Amino acid sequence: MSLADKPKTDAPARGRPRSEAVERAIIEGVMKLLEDGVPLAELSIERIARTAGVGKAAIYRRWRGKEELFVDVVRAAEPPDEELPGTSMRDDLVALLETLRQRGLVSRSSVILHSVHAQMKSSPRIWEAYNKLVVAPRRRLGIEVLRRGQRNGELRADVDVELLNDLFVGPMLVRAVMRPDADLPDGLSERIVDTLLEGLRPAGSPPVSSPAE
Amino acid sequence: MSLADKPKTDAPARGRPRSEAVERAIIEGVMKLLEDGVPLAELSIERIARTAGVGKAAIYRRWRGKEELFVDVVRAAEPPDEELPGTSMRDDLVALLETLRQRGLVSRSSVILHSVHAQMKSSPRIWEAYNKLVVAPRRRLGIEVLRRGQRNGELRADVDVELLNDLFVGPMLVRAVMRPDADLPDGLSERIVDTLLEGLRPAGSPPVSSPAE
DNA sequence: CCATTACGATACGGACCGGTACCGTAATGT
DNA sequence: ACATTACGGTACCGGTCCGTATCGTAATGG
Numbered sequence: 001m002s003l004a005d006k007p008k009t010d011a012p013a014r015g016r017p018r019s020e021a022v023e024r025a026i027i028e029g030v031m032k033l034l035e036d037g038v039p040l041a042e043l044s045i046e047r048i049a050r051t052a053g054v055g056k057a058a059i060y061r062r063w064r065g066k067e068e069l070f071v072d073v074v075r076a077a078e079p080p081d082e083e084l085p086g087t088s089m090r091d092d093l094v095a096l097l098e099t100l101r102q103r104g105l106v107s108r109s110s111v112i113l114h115s116v117h118a119q120m121k122s123s124p125r126i127w128e129a130y131n132k133l134v135v136a137p138r139r140r141l142g143i144e145v146l147r148r149g150q151r152n153g154e155l156r157a158d159v160d161v162e163l164l165n166d167l168f169v170g171p172m173l174v175r176a177v178m179r180p181d182a183d184l185p186d187g188l189s190e191r192i193v194d195t196l197l198e199g200l201r202p203a204g205s206p207p208v209s210s211p212a213e
Numbered sequence: 214m215s216l217a218d219k220p221k222t223d224a225p226a227r228g229r230p231r232s233e234a235v236e237r238a239i240i241e242g243v244m245k246l247l248e249d250g251v252p253l254a255e256l257s258i259e260r261i262a263r264t265a266g267v268g269k270a271a272i273y274r275r276w277r278g279k280e281e282l283f284v285d286v287v288r289a290a291e292p293p294d295e296e297l298p299g300t301s302m303r304d305d306l307v308a309l310l311e312t313l314r315q316r317g318l319v320s321r322s323s324v325i326l327h328s329v330h331a332q333m334k335s336s337p338r339i340w341e342a343y344n345k346l347v348v349a350p351r352r353r354l355g356i357e358v359l360r361r362g363q364r365n366g367e368l369r370a371d372v373d374v375e376l377l378n379d380l381f382v383g384p385m386l387v388r389a390v391m392r393p394d395a396d397l398p399d400g401l402s403e404r405i406v407d408t409l410l411e412g413l414r415p416a417g418s419p420p421v422s423s424p425a426e
Numbered sequence: 427c428c429a430t431t432a433c434g435a436t437a438c439g440g441a442c443c444g445g446t447a448c449c450g451t452a453a454t455g456t
Numbered sequence: 457a458c459a460t461t462a463c464g465g466t467a468c469c470g471g472t473c474c475g476t477a478t479c480g481t482a483a484t485g486g
Contacts, residue, residue, distance in 0.1 A: 015461020016453040022463075039335030041254030044443055055464045060445070111334075118331035120393060121324075122252030127393070156415045159408055163384070167409065170383030171376070173391065178330060180340070195372055196380065199412020202369045228431020229483040235433080257473060268434045273475070 018061070025052040026059055030073045034111045040118055070119075071129040077112045078134055079103075084141075089149030090193055096142050097172045097189035104176025104184050113177055142169065155197075167196060231274070238265040239272055243286045247324045253331055283332075284342040290325045291347055297354075302362030303406055309355050310385045310402035317389025317397050326390055355382065368410075380409060 029052030033043060045066060049056045063069040082099055084092045103109040120127040142165050149155035155164070171192050175182040242265030246256060258279065262269045276282040295312055297305045316322040333340040355378050362368035368377070384405050388395040 013461095014455060015459080016455095016463075018462065019453095037334070039254075041252075041335070045445085046443060049464095053464085055462095055466090056445080057447090057465095058463065061462075065444090114334045117391060118334070120391075121250070121327050121331070122254070153415055155413055156411075159404075159413070163404065163408070164413065166384040166387055167380075167405070167413070170385070170387040171379040172383070173387050174379055174383040177391065178333075178386065180333060191372075191376065192380070195376070196409065197413050198369075199414070200368055200372075200377065200380070200410050201412070202366055226431095227485065228429080229433075231432065232483095258475085259473060262434095266434085268432095268436095269475080270435095270477090271433070274432075278474095 022052075022054055022058050023062065025054055026062070026069070027073050027076050028052070029054070030069065031077060031108065031111075034115055035107055040115045067123060067125050070115075070126055074112055074116060074126070074130050075133060077108055079106075079109065081137070081141075084145070089145055089152065089154040090197065092145045093142075093149075093168055093193045094189045096138070096145065097168065097192060099138075100169065100172045100176055101184045101189055104172075110176075117177060139165065139169075168193065235265075235267055235271050236275065238267055239275070239282070240286050240289050241265070242267070243282065244290060244321065244324075247328055248320055253328045280336060280338050283328075283339055287325055287329060287339070287343050288346060290321055292322065294350070294354075297358070302358055302365065302367040303410065305358045306355075306362075306381055306406045307402045309351070309358065310381065310405060312351075313382065313385045313389055314397045314402055317385075323389075330390060352378065352382075381406065 026048065029048050030043065033048070033051055034040065043066065045056055045059055048054075048069075049059055059069065063072070082095065084095050086092065103113060116126060116130045143161050146155060146161050146164050146168075150157040150161070172184075172189065175184055175188075239261065242261050243256065246261070246264055247253065256279065258269055258272055261282075262272055272282065276285070295308065297308050299305065316326060329339060329343045356374050359368060359374050359377050359381075363370040363374070385397075385402065388397055388401075
């Protein structure tokens with residue numbers, strides 16, 4: 001909506017064109033408020049307009065309401081996807097977890113992460129948008145990496161790929177999103193991936209059922 | 214605050230005593246609103262009073278504001294801790310994950326889980342209370358189980374216990390809290406624990422001595 | 427019986443909000 | 457030049473909210 005719709009519908013562009021700077025100012029204003037720790041519930045159109053130095057009409061001219069605006073904020077704040085090294089499944093997984101870790105460390109991404117998740121229940125539209133734009137592609141990417149690993153023999157093939165993905169992503173996500181006090185030290189991604197691959201049994205411990213089959 | 218404070222300070226109990234039923238009605242009212250999907254941001258004292266069939270004064274008489282009230286709601290909604298089987302570390306871990314899974318399935322617990330997490334950023338007091346009352350004890354319990362497992366040789370001892378705990382808890386928590394669409398099938402707890410213990414490498418794969426040293 | 431406190435209800439002032447409607451001005455195309 | 461549209465600013469209406477106060481009534485203890 002909004003950003004892409006205007007030129008598409010019809011554009012003889014008669015009168016004064018919409019200032020792209022105003023567009024940015026509004027979205028930046030929302031970001032700034034969120035980064036300053038303003039609870040998302042207190043984000044009113046009036047306050048956003050005030051912060052952005054913009055008339056309320058300028059907002060209503062572009063978005064139907066707070067939700068639509070917020071969807072665009074999420075879209076604008078998403079950093080571009082990084083490339084995977086592709087050297088091995090293990091390295092790809094580490095790279096994927098690393099972007100999650102970074103996201104938890106960067107204020108801008110972190111605040112979006114939290115806001116979206118806070119809205120999740122009350123406003124499915126926002127969650128849906130975020131899911132479609134951010135979560136789903138990355139999840140699909142992760143699952144593809146895992147599938148390739150299974151084919152290459154780097155990963156056991158007798159476990160559901162969806163579950164495997166959660167096993168890798170879950171620990172990082174819990175720290176980055178759900179525990180504000182948790183730390184995200186350097187090398188955490190590697191430790192998670194390698195520990196999971198090695199397994200949690202002691203070194204010499206037999207695999208319970210049949211040690212050497 | 215509130216529930217425990219009144220009789221402690223001084224209690225000649227002169228006039229009409231506070232109705233315990235009113236107390237319950239208020240907390241139940243908040244729970245009902247949340248369960249009905251009312252966004253936590255829209256919970257106003259007025260609306261709570263209306264729902265509970267209670268005067269606003271009755272609320273202000275007991276709590277200083279919405280936060281204090283909400284802390285008590287969280288406290289009241291917490292189901293009692295279940296016992297651990299204690300037969301083995303593996304079984305204890307499964308039991309711990311199982312309570313998490315149940316929490317994601319029961320509307321009442323689930324809604325509290327989400328609400329608290331939504332509030333987390335904007336209202337550290339609520340998060341702190343929930344953390345202290347619910348998260349921390351369970352986390353401590355899990356870590357103790359893991360430590361015991363390390364001593365018994367059921368779990369490798371060369372990995373940080375905190376990280377190990379996240380490895381077990383993370384996947385379940387991600388599904389129960391962060392992905393409203395995810396399913397929490399029966400046996401999920403067992404699958405997580407067993408898969409993690411076995412490790413994610415294919416059956417015959419060598420342990421690679423030191424993966425990245 | 428009386429002081430005291432709690433109760434539901436209602437009212438109040440001050441604040442903010444949403445959404446719309448205007449200003450006077452600015453920036454376009456024709 | 458002219459019509460057209462966007463701009464920031466301001467005002468407006470109807471609504472909800474907070475927090476306090478004040479009703480008349482109810483439930484205690486002394």
